Amino acid sequence: MTGAARRVRASGGQFLLLGVLVLVAVLLVTGIPRVADRLVQQGLREYVAGRPVAERxxxxxxxxxxxxxxxxxxxxxxxxxxxxxxxxxxxxxxxxxxxxxxxxxxxxxxxxxxxxxxxxxxxxxxxxxxxxxxxxxxxxxxxxxxxxxxxxxxxxxxxxxxxxxxxxxxxxxxxxxxxxxxxxxxxxxxxxxxxxxxxxxxxxxxxxxxxxxxxxxxxxxxxxxxxxxxxxxxxxxxxxxxxxxxxxxxxxxxxxxxxxxxxxxxxxxxxxxxxxxxxxxxxxxVDVPLQQFLDAVSAARTLLAVIAAGVLATLGGLIGLAARLAARRRETEFALLVARGGAPASGALRSLAESLLVVPPAAALGWLFGRLLPGSGGGVVWLALATAALATLALPLATLGVSAVSAVPGGRRDLVTARPGGRRLTVELLVVVLAVLAVVLLRRRGLTPGSVDPLLISVPVLLAVAAAVLALRLYPWPLRLLSRVAARLRGSVTFLGAARASRSAATAPVVVVVVAIATAAFCAVVATGIEAGRDRTATLAVPASALVDGERLAPDTGAALRALPGVRRATPVVRDTALRIAHPRGADAGLAAVTVLLVDGPGLAEAARDAGLTVSVPSQLRGGPAQGPAPALVSPALAADLARKGLDGSALVSVQGRGYLFRVAGTADGFPLVPSATDRFVVLPWQALPAQVPTGPVPTAFLVSGDGFDVAALRQAGDEGQRRYQTNGTVVAGERPRGAEVTTWRGARDSLGGGGANGLLFFGFAAGAGGGAVLGLLAIAFAVLAGARARGQVLSRLRTLGLSRRQWRALLLVELTPLVAVALFTGAVTGALLPLLLTPVLGLAAFTGGTPVRVAFSPGLVGAVLVVGAVALALAVTVETLNNRRLRLGEVLRLGEES
Incomplete structure (x- = not known):
């Protein structure tokens, strides 16, 4: 162990890098559960405290x-x-x-x-x-x-x-x-x-x-x-x-x-x-909101487990890259040991002794730092021990691999176009097949609620690795075309860069970069989908700037609302539940009760547009007064029942004691102001109803559009409208009406984003996106360092032939751009497609108030990938420049001498 300590000291930089990576990995394994528990407990307190007192x-x-x-x-x-x-x-x-x-x-x-x-x-x-x-x-x-x-x-x-x-x-x-x-x-x-x-x-x-x-x-x-x-x-x-x-x-x-x-x-x-x-x-x-909290926390923990698996897999790949880089730097030493009569595994035994001096102390330090993070619990101890054990074995295994490759006479490791062996092809094919089977099995089996599913957390990593393998198989084809084009161009920079790119066999770094970028892209796409889903949910509940809701409000309440400062529009709405469908002549049709919504179609569209919201009002609800039954938008379940009864052409519904004839003009799964849980509803266009004598429908709510209005003033106007309706002498007052309720679109949106699991969700997305991007850049730095020695020799020779520093940087960019572009593009596409495969089993609707999360392409992802690519290339040039200064390139010109 004394000799191992001397060797560790001599190669301190490499072992320091390995130790830092192990420390970070164990820190995450130990600290993420603690931070997650703290965020969930804090979210529970805030969630319960924020509920109305009637629910507590x-x-x-x-x-x-x-x-x-x-x-x-x-x-x-x-x-x-x-x-x-x-x-x-x-x-x-x-x-x-x-x-x-x-x-x-x-x-x-x-x-x-x-x-x-x-x-x-x-x-x-x-x-x-x-x-x-x-x-x-x-x-x-x-x-x-x-x-x-x-x-x-x-x-x-x-x-x-x-x-x-x-x-x-x-x-x-x-x-x-x-x-x-x-x-x-x-x-x-x-x-x-x-x-x-x-x-x-x-x-x-x-x-x-x-x-x-x-x-x-x-x-x-x-x-x-x-x-x-x-x-x-x-x-x-x-x-x-x-x-x-x-x-x-x-x-x-x-x-x-x-x-x-x-x-x-x-x-x-x-x-x-x-x-x-x-x-x-x-x-x-209390039980209903607590159950909703549990559902949201379960979905957030599942999502966090998927993100953590991607980050930890990336860290594991970086530890392997660090170990491989350290072993390759000492390849001559291990070959000399064997040449002097040492056993083939003697180099691996040396590496194991050195690893035991570095990895366990780093793992212990990471566990200690993880325990110091605020939170409860400490993660799973066996997972931290397994991480430390695997990291300890990384360097000996890398040494065995390097020794096996160097033992092949005449073997070259810098040719990506070389024909792969049968063993490697078998492994790559197995990875692709496992990824496909895992996706099929997960979609058929579904998710186990409330538990961290090993199959679920392994699918993103498997898919990313399989995508990287396929990309590396396709990588040589565009490079060959690029090399042929570069050979016809004037100048040597493009030709030499394309030639070196075609010989760059950075398989492991590419895989790590793809996993890291896929994790970051997955977080970005899912976060965008959840935000868009919350916007849709808020718009379905309040398709305007605010909703003033009551029991029955006097029709002149709209004028009173429009007279308030900041209010531009006030559109009346009638919403009633538990109503019966009847035959045109009045006999009950024997169907289940329905929810009826009377809304001015053009007025709804204008109110939403004035509030800056996207609401699609079908053309059936935009027409003028109907000659006969009014066109209605109904739910699919109700449309099927009406068709079975022969009432789809004409049916009667009684709203506020007055019957309205309607016909099925279209179907929709949902509509603004109709609760998402309602599967039987009728939406009637107010403007298409026949004129009523002496009075028409009495509004139960008003959609208000505008900005800068006072919510208390809206509520007061609603209360006064209810009071005027009950005291106008045309009706007999029943029980006292409830006070008018005012719900703003921003308030409805904030209530969705302030759930108990939102802190855990934000932590997972921030850690996944930021950690994936940083670790991906670090993997690109490893790819640069892996070929630094060979590039140093080439640079020393080309500099004697008149190559300037600016040309060398351009040559390096030409060499690395295809590799970086393939890795980033593959990772981004994989991360963007992962939500399409996993969204049905992740339970993301728990974060959007029950609205399904739709994963869509985000233009911002393209910009983010371009930014990361530019930063990656700048980092690569910086790492290469610093490494060249340390190598003292003038000393490697002597024949047979390497730094």
Whole structure:
């Protein structure tokens, strides 16, 4: 080992390069899983925190019913169930609980009193017990309700400041309260008015809200509010036989939830709903977003495994190239050992001893650096050990290969056009056949969800290697043509460069470059496809700058929206679900319910164009008033049902109580504003419908195009439009409409790009594209160094014949350009085609909201390849120049002497 240490020191540069490559490989094997786990855990926290509170709450509640008599104080007793219910939860769910609240409240009761009568206000209110409210609010007047009360004393309540102001109440106001169903009246005393410390705190999240009054929906409708009371107040209501209900609400958070436990949380939540005891209802909506998160993470990890396989394969190829380069530099030494009586494997044994001094310490250092990266876990230890073991054997195996080639008398390694041996042809054919079989098997078998599939991660590498092998088989043909053309040209640079290019047998570097560039191109193409898919999903949901959605908005809402600053267009839309198809004469057709969309075709096209979006509106939806049934665009499933019933020429659908005749004018798998999961829909052109007397359809939404508008102003205009519709006297107001919702295209697009797995996805694409490009350039540098000695001798001789430095650089460019061009072109084409083969099994729709990812040619890829090619050639000239200065070319002119 002492002699091995001296040899390592003598060839320090070569072993330093080998050690750095091994360090990087083990660092990636150890660190990538840690970084991925950290990104996924961070994504889980951000994803859960970004969900609406309604999707994060687990609520157990009782029905509204009279309390049992003679059971004593009930509010405090039921409040202790908050701990009992949490203790009974499955452990993963219990660990994910972030906050919890207990609420006990009465039914709505009519409020009376002189302060309300002064404003002629019709108000109903619930009395609600909210433990912890004093810690999350600040009194602006009076005090909090007392926890105990005596016989004959009024029930003490506190009101939110906004509520008290709107209903003309203050501290000291006296009220009468009685259930709407005719319960026993109670006296109330307002003892305090408060402001919330944090209005977004979860304690205020119950319905109806505590902090604001729900205004009347129409004439004769009451104001609805909530008054906060103490345990004594609720017990007083229960003692009179009033109806009460209890709820225990638990909010789940990502901080207490580990990624590995998400599946357990989903199963536990579903089991709680399924096994809820009688008298208690359990509601939750957390399982669906968590399942979507798991699907996205599973797809992102699969994609990351494919990218990591390409990067690690490239690193493995570079380690092999470094070992081969080091062995070739010492080829004479190994031949001399054999000539002096050494065994044929003596050189390999020497290399093994040297490798043991360099590779294991470098691997240990890479493992240590990988463990220092932020994250959890440490990767698979056996994978790091296997990487170190294979890297240790790389130099001895390269030595055996070099010794075997040098033992062939008269053999030349610089002729790419030489006829390959049967063994090499067999290996190349085997690689191509394995790649084809792997693709066929993967497409037929599909992907194993939630696991890293060895077949999947091997297919890109196999395809890249097979493409490189085929390219090298075809490489000599254009070179022969180039050599013939160059022989007829004046000057020696092109002729000599083409001749040397035809003798360049850089098989291994080309394979490594192809794998590296294919990995980078794959990342670029898939990333572009995902971005385009997210754009399409956002456009399908909001085919304009914004969508103002409600229940029914007054028709003049469009004019009110257009009057707002920044708004240029407002197009009405009617969207209704669960509608029935009927025969033209009105009899039900017996088909499943459908979703109906009424939209002005030209208006939709103009709104999308004005917003800078690409929306294709079929010609069937652009025509004017129809003479007979209106032309409709329907889904393929519905079109088949209508044709089977003989209704494709004329059918009837009732929208908002009015029937519209339509005929099937075309089919489409999807359409803007129609949910992607809907497979039965009808799109009717609003402008083609017959004029309605006295009124036409009432819009349920408006498409808004423009820029610089205020979202709050849009929402307010939508709310006022709903209020005008319910109070215009032409309809009877039903239940209170929900508030208008405003969704902007940018908001819909950002929500798709902000998923929990987006950080992991970005990391994988950045590492794959950047790492592939850098490692590909490094492989080209190896290709230059592999032939540096022979080029040095040629340069020394040509310089004596008058070749200038500029001509030498041009000769080097002519020699390397075909090789670099073939490697980059093959890698880029392979990387661009890989998504076409792998997209069906990668589950990329998890990143686009369910929209299939379409892989398309990107002009930017061509520009990127040209840039990488230019950088590669510049790097090659730089490496060659530096190497020539180190070799001192003037000393190699003496016959038989090599540097």
């Amino acid at each position: 709450d687990l609520t157990r509640s009782t029905a509204e019913a009279p309390a049992e008599q003679n059971q004593g104080p009930i509010s405090a007793a039921r409040g202790r169930d908050l701990d009992a219910f949490e203790a009974a939860m499955p452990p993963p769910v219990r660990a994910a609980v972030e906050s919890r609240w207990y609420v006990a409240e009465t039914a709505f009761g009519r409020l009376t009193g002189p302060d309300l009568a002064a404003k002629n206000l019709f108000v109903v209110s619930r009395l609600r017990v909210m433990p912890g409210v004093a810690e999350t609010a600040t009194l602006v007047e009076g005090r909090w309700p007392a926890e105990a009360t005596g016989p004959g004393r009024p029930v003490e309540v506190a009101l939110a400041a906004d509520t008290a102001r709107k209903v003309n109440l203050r501290a000291g106001s006296r009220l009468g309260w009685a259930e709407e169903q005719g319960g026993t009246p109670l006296s109330l005393l307002v003892v305090g008015v408060f402001e919330p410390t944090r209005p977004a705190d979860g304690i205020w999240g119950g319905l109806p809200p505590v902090l604001r009054v729900t205004e009347p929906a129409g004439d004769g409708q009451p104001y609805e509010m909530v008054a906060v009371t103490g345990d004594a107040g609720l017990d007083a209501v229960a003692a009179t036989g009033g109806s009460v209900r209890f709820s225990w609400r638990y909010r789940l958070g990502g901080d207490g939830m580990d990624v590995a436990d998400v599946r357990g949380v989903i199963d536990g939540l579903r089991r709680l709903v399924r096994e809820s005891p009688p008298g208690l209802s359990v509601t939750q909506a």
